Every structure is written in C-alpha cells, then in structure tokens.
Amino acid sequence: MAVIKTKFGQMPDGREISLYQMTNQKGVQASVTDLGAIWVGLLAPDREGKFSDVLLGYDDASGYLKNGPHFGSVVGRIANRTAKARFSLHGKTYALTVNNGENNLHSGLDYYDKRLWDARIDEEKNAVEFSLFSPDGDQGFPGNLRLSVTYELTEDSMVSITYRAVCDQDTPLNLTNHAYFNLAGHDGGLVLSQKARILADFYTPSAADSIPTGEVLKTAGTPMDFSAFKTMGKEIGAEFDQLLQAGGYDHNWCLKHERGAFSLAAEAKDEASGRHLSVYTDQPGVQFYTANGLKEENGKNGAAYGPREAFCFETQNWPDAVNQPHFPSPVLKAGEEFVSRTGYRFDTEDEAE
Secondary structure, X not given: OOOEEEEEEEOOOOOEEEEEEEEOOOOOEEEXXXXXXXXXXXXXXXXXXXXXXXXXXXXXXXXXXXXXXXXXXXXXXXXXXXXXXXXXXXXXXXXXXXXXXXXXXXXXXOOHHHOEOEXXXXXXXXXXXXXXXXXXXXXXXXXXXXXXXXXXXXXXXXXXXXXXXXXXXOEEOEOXXXXXXXXXXXXXXXXXXXXXXXXXXXXEOEOOOOOEOOOOEEOOOOOOOOOOOEEOOOOOOXXXXXXXXHOOOEEEEEEOOOOOOOEEEEEEEXXXXXXXXXXXXXXXXXXXXXXXXXXXXXXXXXXXXXXXXXXXXXXXXXXXXXXXXXXXXXXXXXXXXXXEEEXXXXXXXXXXX
C-alpha cells in the first residue's frame, strides 16, 4: 500500500518536518518522521478488531522537538550510558557531554532525534529510509559517519528497522530505538499487569548511577528472571538492590542467541486487550525499561503519561561496552559497513498461538 507523506511541523530554522504513514492489508499503520527518524505511532487491533495507538508520543513535531523521554527516538552514536562521559580508543581519550550525573546518556545533548534527516520513500517495500551525516567530532566521537535507518511495515505486521552505517575512522557505535509501548493503548495507564518474557539467562547489573559494574550475573532466582511470561509488576517492588536503585526495571539482558542471528529476543502481551508484541533482533542485548521516571503532561490527544505507564525493549549492544573490554565490542572499523536489524511484530494472542 502507498506510503502517505504529510506535513508534521517545522524546524526552528523554518525547514518543513514531514510525517510518513505506512499501512498494510490488515489495517495496521506505522508512522515515522524525518525529525530524528522517530517512530511516532503504531495502530494495532485488539482481539475484537478495535485499533489503538500503542506508542506513547506527541501529536505533532513541536512535542518531538523537546521530547525529554526520547519517545520513539533513534539513539546514537552510543545509546544508553557511558561511564564518566569518556572513552579511550587507540590510546586517545574522547570526551562526551556530561548529562547524567557524571556520565553520558544517549550521546546527548546534541541528540540525533533533534536533527532533520533526509528521507526516501520505497513504495514497493512499504518503507521509508532516513539518512544522516554525522561529521568527525560530532558529539565528541571520531570519524565522519554516514548513517541510515529504514522502517518497513510488513504484511505480517512487523515494523522492521534496519540500521546501516559506515565511518572513515574506527568509532564506537551502538544504535537503538527508544519506543515506549503500552499494549492497552498509549493512554492505557499502568503496564504492571501486562506480561513480559525475555530470552536471556544473564543480565548486566548496574551500580547506583546505572553504569554497569562489569559483572554478568544469572537471572535465575532473582526478580530479573523473565525466562517465562510474568507480569511486569509481579516483582518490581521487591527488596532487590537493582530494582531499588533504578526504581524498577532499567537493565540490559544478555540475549541467548548468537550475535548477528536475527531471532526472537523478547515478548510482551496484554491479556485484557489480547495484543501481543514479539521483538526480534540480531543484537546481543535488550534494555527492558519500565518508564520509572516518566512524567509528560502533553502527550497524544492531551494524555498525561506517568511512571510505569509504558515499557521499552531497546535492542542494543551491552551498555558502556566501550569501557568494558570483556563486553561485546561496539567499535565499527573504518570503511566497514555496520548492518543491524530489529523487528517489532504486532498481533493478538489468538494469532500468536
């Protein structure tokens, strides 16, 4: 089906911001914008066929130009946290912006999601490709990086996100999408009764500042065990140091699959509506976040979003891997192409069975 392009707002310098809507034969609709290559919306049916937008966000570009929670954002060059806002590569130390205690979060403050990306529609694939040039020294990182992010809506209702990048110098790279989901609808309230499953037996614990300690611990016997479906709220209030420090779940799970193998990584379901989400990726980790600090009064259709009213499955390399030599390396070699794919498939429990 055709990709529809509409006006979504304008940049502070007057450049037009556009919204792109992709729809499949089932009526599922995904919308994305060239502002930050942000994933704006996802209309999915419940078991009765009623469609709701299951992504938190804003009505137009003016909200996304602020977007403190990074709703639907493409995050890079390094997603998640970098200890002490610095790293060393080939004997040289690089300084990043300090924006999270004494650390760096999501490579800010000059975020990718505040920039206008180039866009190209692919009608045949029901897809939109966004591209961005990140020059040497951008955000403190080395090398001229050319990056593209392609969103494709398939007929089996998967939003497939393909990341491609090439750089003329070695540079760390860890890209993700920061979509906030609520399978009851973006304004559906607390997600604590919704269930999650993560295909991982290990996770990377964090210190009080959310920087990984460097350990890789088993989930078994702890509230971090999501090897079988359980409600997100079942153990979120447990007297467990990791949950107490973060105010809930905000950790990286070490996925079972072989790195580079596109396979199932996590699932979520809302038994009240019947909606079901399956997450596929070729990345080695996924950050499961229960929106513990969320506070946004000006969401879609006037909705106010509060803590634990959404969850994120951010597929990624392990956090702070650039400072943890025993973690999977995030370094993209000069001249080599980085290609990674993540897919979010939406159906109902009946279809999943």
